[in-house]
Amino acid sequence: MNTAVGKSDVAKGAGVVALSRLGALVEVVSQPAYVWMFGIAVYGVYTVLWAAVNTVSNVADLAITRALQRVIPQSRSERDVLAALKAALLLGVVPSIIVAALVMVFAGDLAALVNAGPREAADMRLAILIFAPGLPLWSFIELVTAAARARRAFGPEVRLRLFWEQCVRLVLAFGLFLAGWDTLALVTAHTASLFVTAILAVRLLARYYDVRAMWHTPFDRRISRHVFVTGISLLPINVVYRVLIDLPPLVINALIPGNAGAVASGLYGIARKVATIPQLLQQVFQYVLAPLTAAQAAVNRLAIEPLYAFATRLSTVVVLPMAAFLCLIGDRILWLFTPDAVAALPVLVVLVLGRAIETAIGPARPVIEMIGHRLLPTLNGVLTIGVWAAVTWWRVPIDGAVGMAWAVAAASVSNAFLPLAELTIAHGFRPFGWRFLLCVGLGLAGAAILMVADLGLAHARFYIELPAMFALMLGVIWLGLRFGLARSDRGALGSLGARIGLAPATPSS
Numbered sequence: 001m002n003t004a005v006g007k008s009d010v011a012k013g014a015g016v017v018a019l020s021r022l023g024a025l026v027e028v029v030s031q032p033a034y035v036w037m038f039g040i041a042v043y044g045v046y047t048v049l050w051a052a053v054n055t056v057s058n059v060a061d062l063a064i065t066r067a068l069q070r071v072i073p074q075s076r077s078e079r080d081v082l083a084a085l086k087a088a089l090l091l092g093v094v095p096s097i098i099v100a101a102l103v104m105v106f107a108g109d110l111a112a113l114v115n116a117g118p119r120e121a122a123d124m125r126l127a128i129l130i131f132a133p134g135l136p137l138w139s140f141i142e143l144v145t146a147a148a149r150a151r152r153a154f155g156p157e158v159r160l161r162l163f164w165e166q167c168v169r170l171v172l173a174f175g176l177f178l179a180g181w182d183t184l185a186l187v188t189a190h191t192a193s194l195f196v197t198a199i200l201a202v203r204l205l206a207r208y209y210d211v212r213a214m215w216h217t218p219f220d221r222r223i224s225r226h227v228f229v230t231g232i233s234l235l236p237i238n239v240v241y242r243v244l245i246d247l248p249p250l251v252i253n254a255l256i257p258g259n260a261g262a263v264a265s266g267l268y269g270i271a272r273k274v275a276t277i278p279q280l281l282q283q284v285f286q287y288v289l290a291p292l293t294a295a296q297a298a299v300n301r302l303a304i305e306p307l308y309a310f311a312t313r314l315s316t317v318v319v320l321p322m323a324a325f326l327c328l329i330g331d332r333i334l335w336l337f338t339p340d341a342v343a344a345l346p347v348l349v350v351l352v353l354g355r356a357i358e359t360a361i362g363p364a365r366p367v368i369e370m371i372g373h374r375l376l377p378t379l380n381g382v383l384t385i386g387v388w389a390a391v392t393w394w395r396v397p398i399d400g401a402v403g404m405a406w407a408v409a410a411a412s413v414s415n416a417f418l419p420l421a422e423l424t425i426a427h428g429f430r431p432f433g434w435r436f437l438l439c440v441g442l443g444l445a446g447a448a449i450l451m452v453a454d455l456g457l458a459h460a461r462f463y464i465e466l467p468a469m470f471a472l473m474l475g476v477i478w479l480g481l482r483f484g485l486a487r488s489d490r491g492a493l494g495s496l497g498a499r500i501g502l503a504p505a506t507p508s509s
Helices: 007-020 022-038 040-060 064-074 078-105 107-111 118-122 124-131 134-150 157-178 185-208 211-216 221-255 258-297 301-337 339-361 364-371 375-399 401-427 434-456 462-484 487-491 494-499
Strands: none
Touching (some): 022 040, 022 185, 022 258, 022 301, 040 078, 040 134, 064 221, 078 134, 078 211, 078 221, 118 124, 124 185, 134 157, 157 185, 221 364, 221 375, 301 364, 301 434, 301 462, 301 487, 364 401
């Protein structure tokens, strides 16, 4: 069932996954609208509740979404695929349903744990009741999209995550705002958008799998155990990944009482949303390399290193100028949320720098998850959480949200470096040659050009500075791609590379 994987497969998959992850860019646009409509305190409560759902979901689903990336590409027959999918749906969704039911039963007790202003606190129990069904809905959506990616189908998430999940949420929130809703508007719009997305996810599942045949496929204890054990082995690193994203707002809210806790969580949430822009590159290659690595491992493990090196060169030459751009104009971007959000600029800068370094190290984590020993993700997860907890204990009491940003940045870099070291030791990976150093140099040169340009535009109007800096960023990224990537790298970009002048045009482009 497996065929060899090349750079073009990585580039093609990265392109369509990049489109699907544009949902995060829609979030960057929609979050200021939410803050302007409902205020930063309501947005902070929403941030805390959604962070709680994400954190619990990534424990309750037993990392079955990641297990599918490893199990399905390596299955020997379609019957094994359907048996694995059936087991995954049960193992991944049923625990979330149980947890959601418990949350609804104890909603009143949980509401008392969330720090918020008097107005938001009065509606907290009802907000939790509305939000709780989002837990199994989200788990199901994640499982279905993971199953599609396991078929090397990276594009379907474009419509689900970009249009239905994000745009429908924004439209519903705006409609509720016009109807006079306040505290409950965001949580209601969020759960409703997940419900719509889950319905469409059923159609997506039927597109890539024979659902009727899956329904009639008997349970295979061997395959079910394999899916379960694989998921459990990947669970620690799965939890770590979400902890670094979702737990900080919860910790900040717990440490700061009253309305100030909701506001502080909201400010951190705003900075985190903007900082996810460079993280998109990392997520793109993680999504793509997991199933492709599993498929390639069944054919020729030695061919995985060139794929990793290609992904690292491509992402590095893009992320360094992008990070510089966000740091330089970050205060103006934060102002679009609310003038008070400018106080989160130090948090944004630290998070962006951490994400840039993590992206430049490369997507080693999904590779080691697919081809490494099952205990390695657990070891990496424990060590990464240790780094985060140590820096949190050291810096948060002194620096507050900025200290939390340093903790997340340090843990993110550790989470990327540890699996790379393991790939180097256990599998002889040597992806960082002179071509990678050239890409780093060009990326840093592009960042320096942006810094000089920012000084020259210091007194320009925002509506002039922003498009000028953005255009310059695109220009230096193009130059980095043109002179940093080898001809074969640029050729792997296919029709997109031809359209933007990076690769010779082909008849198909």
